[in-house]
Amino acid sequence: GGRIFAQLMHGGRNSHPANLPGGGIPVAPAAVAAPGRVHTLxxxxxxxxPRALTAGQAREIAEGHAEAARRALRAGFDGVEIHGANSYLVHQFLADGTNPRTDRYGGSVAGRIRFAVEAVEAAADAIGAHRVGLRISPGNTEGGMVERDPAPVYRALLAALAPLGLAYLHVTDDPRFPALDDLRPRWAGTLVGNTGEHTETTRESATALVASGRADLVSVGRPYIFNPDVVERIAAGVAWTPIRGKDYHYGSGPHGYVDLPRHDAVATLRSSVSTSENIEE
Ligand SMILES: Cc1cc2nc3c(=O)[nH]c(=O)nc-3n(C[C@H](O)[C@H](O)[C@H](O)COP(=O)(O)O)c2cc1C
Structure with missing residues (x-):
């Protein structure tokens, strides 16, 4: 009875020839390499x-979100979330550190938000704005991102997106920019909040976030890795398995997700109720 959105992510400079068909060079707003190391298989x-995109190529990739969104729906998803957070391509256009362009995709606040707005509009035109969300993480320095003054950029982005009627805006908070405080009053639509990797999402923190009015919904990341049945645990009031370090984030070895046990109480709950409505109650 749930809904599932596919996140659409273009890695931009965070990609690598080893990840690209034919071993091509990754593309980005500018030829500025990411510091640190990048993931490959x-x-x-x-x-x-990375290779700097021409304005025409940037436009083409933004518009490509339309076909990606259509394919997600054909694959059975209810909608798509465009990944505008965590140092990937959309974020690279928004941030001044990765976007020194002086053409229509940079230079000013209006220029820096253009790629994000075009990508979201393309997906919304293709499948309906009510099936499209956008995720942002203002101030996040992951992947060497630098945003000297996020406020005017993200406020302008929200103002440009407001008329579209999107399914939701998904905002990750950050110690370097209080995005939920700053942007919640500027977004009348549904807002999904996430406290970011610096804080652990718990039942209590999630409840408090919604109660504070700074989010309508809370997204749950790492606890979901360690509790594949976290939805049932919330419904049943069962404690969550605490999160653990990156070695257990199912990217560096066999531990994680699939080998964590369901909670006993869940099995009991499942046999004592017959419908998902009962579980929600
Ligand atoms: C292993 C791992 C993978 C992640 N992958 C994504 C991703 O693909 N897209 C995304 O928007 N966030 C991703 N994140 C960030 C999470 O969505 C979330 O913002 C972060 O973990 C903090 O929330 P939490 O305390 O609920 O985990 C990932 C986090 C982890 C630990």
Missing amino acids: DGKVDPVV
């Missing part, structure tokens, strides 16, 4: 200097 490697 063979583990972490040094990044390559």
Whole structure:
């Protein structure tokens, strides 16, 4: 009875020839390499200097979100979330550190938000705005991102998106920019909040976030890795298995997700109720 959205993510400079068909060079707003190491199937490697997109190519990739959204629906998803957070391509256009462009995709606040707005509009035109969400993480320095002054950029982005009637805006808070405080009053639509990797999402923190009015919904990340049955645990009031470090984030070895047990109480709950409505109550 739930709904499932596919997140659409273009890695931009965080990609690597080893990840790309034909071993191509990753593309980005500018030829500025990411610091640190990037993920490949063979583990972490040094990044390559990305190829700067022309304005025409940027437009083409933004519009490509339309076909990606259609395919997600054909694959059975209820909608798509465009990944505008955590240092990937949309974020690279929004941030001044990765976007020194002076053409229509950079230069000013209006220029820096253009790629994000076009990508969201393309997906919304293709499948309906009520099936499209956008995720943002203002101030997040992951992947070497630098945003000297996030406020005007993200406020302008929200103002540009407001008329579309999106399914939701998904905002990750960050110690460097209080995005939920700043943007909630500026977004009349549904807002999904996430407290970010610096804080652990718990039942209490999630409840408090909604009670504070700074989010309508809360997204749950790492606890879901360690509790594949977290939905049932919330419904049943059962304690969550505490989160653990990155070695257990199912990216560095066999531990995690699939080998964590369901809670006993869930099995009991399942046999004592017959419908999902009962579980929600
Ligand atoms: C292993 C791992 C993978 C992640 N992958 C994504 C992703 O694909 N897209 C995304 O928007 N966030 C991703 N995140 C960030 C989470 O969505 C979330 O913002 C973060 O874990 C903090 O929330 P939490 O305390 O509920 O885990 C990932 C986090 C982890 C730990």
